[in-house]
Amino acid sequence: MRAWNPPTIPTLPVTAPAVSLHDTSSGRQVTTSPDGPARLYVCGITPYDATHLGHAATYVGFDLLNRAWRNAGHDVTYVQNVTDVDDPLLERATKVNIDWVELAERETELFRQDMQALRVLPPAAYIGAVESIPVVIDLIQVLERAGAVYQVEQDLYFSVTADGAFGEESGFDRDTMLSLFAERGGDPDRAGKRDPLDCVVWRGERPGEPSWPSPWGAGRPGWHIECAAIALTHLGSGIDVQGGGSDLVFPHHEMCAGHAQVARPGTSFAQVYSHAGMVGYDGEKMSKSRGNLVFVSALRNSDIDPMAIRLALLRHHFRSDWEWTDAELFEALDSLAQWRKAAALGTGAPAAPVVEEVLAAVADDLDAPRAVAAIDAWVAATLGVDGLADTSDPDAAVAIIAVADAALGIQL
Template sequence: MLKVFNTMTRQKETFEPITPRVVNMYVCGPTVYNYIHIGNARSAIAFDTIRRYFEYRGYQVKYVSNFTDVDDKMIKQAKKLGITVPELGDRFIQAFKEDTAQLNIEPATVNPRATDHIPEIIEFVETLIDKGYAYPVDGDVYYRAHKFAHYGELSHQNLDELEEGASQHTNDEETARKEDPVDFALWKGAKPGEISWPSPWGAGRPGWHIECSVMSTHFLGDTFDIHGGGEDLTFPHHENEIAQSEAKTGKTFVHYWLHNGFVTVGDENEKMSKSLGNFVTVHDLLKTVDAQTLRFFMATTQYRRPIQYSQRNLDTAARNLERLQTAYNNMGYRLKDADAGNDPKVEQEIRQITADYIDAMDDDFNVQNGIAEVHDLARLGNVYAERPVVFAGTLEFIRKTLSDLLAVFGVTFAEATELDDDHIQALIDERIAARNDRNFERSDEIREQLKSQGIILEDTPQGTRWRKGN
C-alpha cells in the first residue's frame, strides 16, 4: 500500500488517486532567466524519480511542470543582455531541456509557459474580484488573504504572525496600496518600457503565484492528486496557490502536497541558491561530472531529506554505481557459457528482493532502503555468476530486474564493449599504482571492472598477468 507524506497534514497517508491507476501531478518548474543550479535539478530529479516509480507500479502519470517566463528577474536579466524577455525565455528553456535530458529526466507531459495563458489569467483574476477575494489598485490587483479562511494551513503558520512578517518585507509604496500587508499581487501594472499585456486594470503582467493556479487547473482540472516542489515554495507560493484556486472554484485544490528538501553546501550545510551566490549550475557541472553519477547521487536520497553536495559524496555515488554496472556486466559475460533453463530457487530470491524493494519504495518513496535492495540483488547476481554452472534464463531474469529497478532512479546501463589490449594494460598499471599506494578499494574495483569484461588477472612474483576467461 503506497503512502506519501502530505505537507498539509504533516503525516503519511495512503495514496488514493481520484481516478484509479491514474496520477495527475503538477510540479513547479524554474524561472527561466539563467541555467538551473543543482538545487533546481534536485527537485526535477526527485519528482522524476517519484513519477518513474508510479509508472513502475503500473500507474498512468500525467505530469505537468511549468516555466515561469515573465517576472522581475527575467525583465532585469533581459535588459542586462540586451534581448527581449521572450528571447531570454526561449534561450533558457532550451538550456533546461538539454541539461535535464543529460540527467535522464523524462520530459513532462506538458511544459506550459505563463505567457501562453495570459487571457486565462486575466479571466481568473476577474472572477476573484467578482467574488470579493481581490481588489484593483492603480493598475495592480491584490488578493485579500484574510478573506480566505484557510490561509496559512499548508505552511502551518498563524495569519497574524504572517501579517507582521509581511509588513517588514514590503516597501512603503506597495504597503500603502494594499488593504493589508499580507495581501499579495495577482496582477502587476507595467512600468515604462516593461513587457506587458492589456487588461481591464491597464497594461501589466501576471503575479508569480497566479500562473500556477491557472496552468495546473487548466491541464489537470479544479482538483488533482499531487502538487510538488521545493520546500521553500510551501510559503508563500503554494499557500497562495491554494487561496486563489479554492476561492475561485470552491473545491479542494490538491489532495497531496509533496515537498523536496534543499541541497546544502559547505561545513555549515548552507542552502544552495542563486540569491546566496553559492550555487553550481548543472550546465557547468556536467562539463566535469558524469551525468549518470550526478543523477544517481541525487536520486538515491529520499526526496524530503536535504542533500549535502560535496566531491566526496559524488565519489561515493560513482563507486556504488560502478559496482552495480560491474555486477550487470559480470552476469552478461557469464551468458556466453550459460546452460539453457532456469534456477527456480534463485529466481524466488529475486522475487523476494523485488517485493522488499516495493515495500521500501511504497513507504513515501524511501529510496535509501530501495537502493539497498538493489545492491542486494547485484550481490546475488555476482554470487550466482561465480557458480560453475549457471542458467541463461536466471541470469537474464536478474539482469532485467536490476535494470527495471535502477530505471526508477534514472539509471540505464549500456552493454559492455570489448577492451583493447592497450586499455587493459592501462587499467592494470593503474591497479598496480593503487596497490602501491595501499588504495586497495580502487585496486579491487579495477579487478572487478576487468573481470566484468571477461579479463582474469593473475598476480605472480613476476608481476600481474592477464588472460581472457573461457
C-alpha cells in the same frame, strides 16, 4: 511550450504498491488514491540561469512519484510551468544586457537538456507564464466576481481572507507568514492593501517592462496566480499532488491554493502537498542569490555521467535538507560502475526480493535511499564483495536493470 523527449522505460512484470506521501498540510503520511489518471503539478523554473543541483533534486524527486504511480498501474497527467516573465528574469536580462525573451528561451532549453540527460519523465503539459496569460485573466475575472480582488493604484491584489482555508496548507502562524512573505517576493508594507499578506495577481505596466492588455489595463501576471491558472486549466481542482521545493510552502503554494479554492469553492486545490528539501553547498542553501551553485550542465560538460549525478541525488531522501560535496559525486561514479559491472554478468544474486524492496521503498514516501541500498546489497552479493559471489539467478541482471530504470530512473 514544448517539453523534452521522454526516455524509453521498461514495463515491469509486477505491480508496485500504492504510493504514500508525507502531506505538508496535515503533517501525516497519506496514501494517494487517484480517481482516474493521477494528477501532478510541480512548480517549474524561472529561467534566468542554468539548472543547479537544488533544482535537479526537486525534479528527480517528483520523477520518482511519476514512476511509482505508473509502476502501480496508474496513468499520470503531469503538468509543469515555466515562469518565463518575472522580476528576477527581467533584472538579470538588464544586468547582462540581453533581451529577456532570448534569456528565457536559452535557459529553458538548457533546462530541457538537463532533464532529458537525467532521464526525468517530461510533463504532458509544459506551460510558460506568457502563453498562460489568457487563462490567468480568466481566473482573475472569476476571483473578481467572487469579491476577492481589489485595486491598489495600477495593480490588482488577491484578498487572502476570501479563502476560509487560508493558512491550512502551510500551517504557519501569522508572524511566520509575514516574515516569509517579505523574504520571498511579497510586499507586506505596501500602503493601500487590505491585509499585509494580500498578493499581486496583476501587476500594472511599468516603464521598460513587458506588458500585455487586460480588462484592468496593460500589465503582467503575478507569480502565484500563474500556477493556479495553469493547474486549474490543465488538471482541474482537487489534484492528487501539488509539488515543489520546501521554499515554496509559503507564500507560493499557500497563495496558489487560495486562488484555486476561491475560484472553485468547496474543493481543496490539492489532496496532498509534497515538498522537496533544500540542497546546500559550502555551508549554505544552494541558491542563485548566494552564488553557491553547482550546475548540472557544468557537470555534464565535464564528462560526468548524468546517471552518476542522478544516483548521487537518490542517495538522499527527497524531503531532506543536505549538502552536496564532490566526494558524494565521486562515490556515485564508483557505485554506478559497480552496478553496471554486476549487471553485465547476466546472472546474479536472486533478484525477486530486490525488485520487491525497491518498489516498496519508492512507494513509501519516495524512499530512494532505501531502494538504492537494496541494489547496493544485490551488487555486493553478485560480485562477491565478501568473497562469496552469488550467481544463483540466471535472469537476475535483466530484472535489476529493469527495476533500476523503471523505479529509479537509472539506466544501466
